Amino acid sequence: MTDGRSKQKILEIDGLHVSYGVIQAVKQLSLDIYSGEIVALIGTNGSGKTTTLRSISGLVGDTRGRILFAGRDITKLEPHRIVKLGISQVPEGRGVFPDLTVLDNLRLGAYVRRDRAEISADIHKMYQLFPRLEERKKQLAGTLSGGEQQMLAIARALMARPRLLLLDEPSMGLAPLMVKEIYAAIRQINQDGVSVLLVEQNARMALAAAHRGYVMETGSIVVQGTAEELRSNDVVKSVYLGIN
C-alpha cells in the first residue's frame, strides 16, 4: 500500500452478536480495519450500524464475540478505558454539550488526559482544522449551525488523541457544501495518521472517501470489498447509489 495504510490490524471484530432484550441488533459480525485506513460501514435504517459502533466503544452491555484493538481484547473494558487506549467516537446527532462554549466542549474532549500544555496545543490544532470553531470559541455550542456542531463533535473526539476515530453519520442533515467541508477534514485527519470507521447512509460520500467498505443488512455484513468494488456492486448500486 502506498499511502499511510499498513498490513497491521488496528481493529478486529470477530463474531459479534448484540441484543437488546429479544431484539438481535447485530448478528455474527466480523470486520477488520488496518492501520491507516478509512473504512465505510453502510446500511439502511435499523441495520445495526450504530449498535456496532457503540459496541466498539463499550457502550452496550449485552454482547458476544471478540473485539481487539491493536491486538488487545477490549470487549469487556469500560468506555473511558477504551477512550484512553485510543478509540474516540463521534455519536449520531453529534452530542455536543449545548450549554457549554465551543472551547469548553473541546476541553471536555481531553478529559482522559492530564498534559495541560499539550492540550492547549491540540486545541490550537483543532482551530487550524476547523477555523470556524476558533471564530466561535466563546459561543455556546447549542447556538452553532448543524455543520458547525458536527465540526465541534469531531474536534472534541480528536482531543482525546485517538488512533481510531468512529464517526456515526457525519453528513446527516447537512447541506452539500458543508458535507464537502466535513469530508475534507475527515481525509485530513486520516492523512495525519488516524484510522477511521465511517458509518453512513450517504454511500456516495462514504465510498468516495473510504479505502474499503462493508454493507450491513438486518445486523449482518452482506457485502464487503474495496471502495471501488463496492461502487460497482449491483446491490450497492441499486440500493445505495440509486443507479439501475
Ligand SMILES: Nc1ncnc2c1ncn2[C@@H]1O[C@H](COP(=O)(O)OP(=O)(O)OP(=O)(O)O)[C@@H](O)[C@H]1O
Ligand atoms: N437501546 C435500544 N433498545 C432496543 N432496541 C434498540 C436499541 N437501540 C437500537 N435498537 C434496535 O436495534 C436495531 C439496530 O439499531 P441501530 O441503531 O444500531 O441501527 P442503525 O443502522 O444505526 O440505524 P439508523 O440508520 O437509523 O441510525 C434496530 O432494530 C433498533 O430498533
Ligand SMILES: [Mg+2]
Ligand atoms: Mg444509527
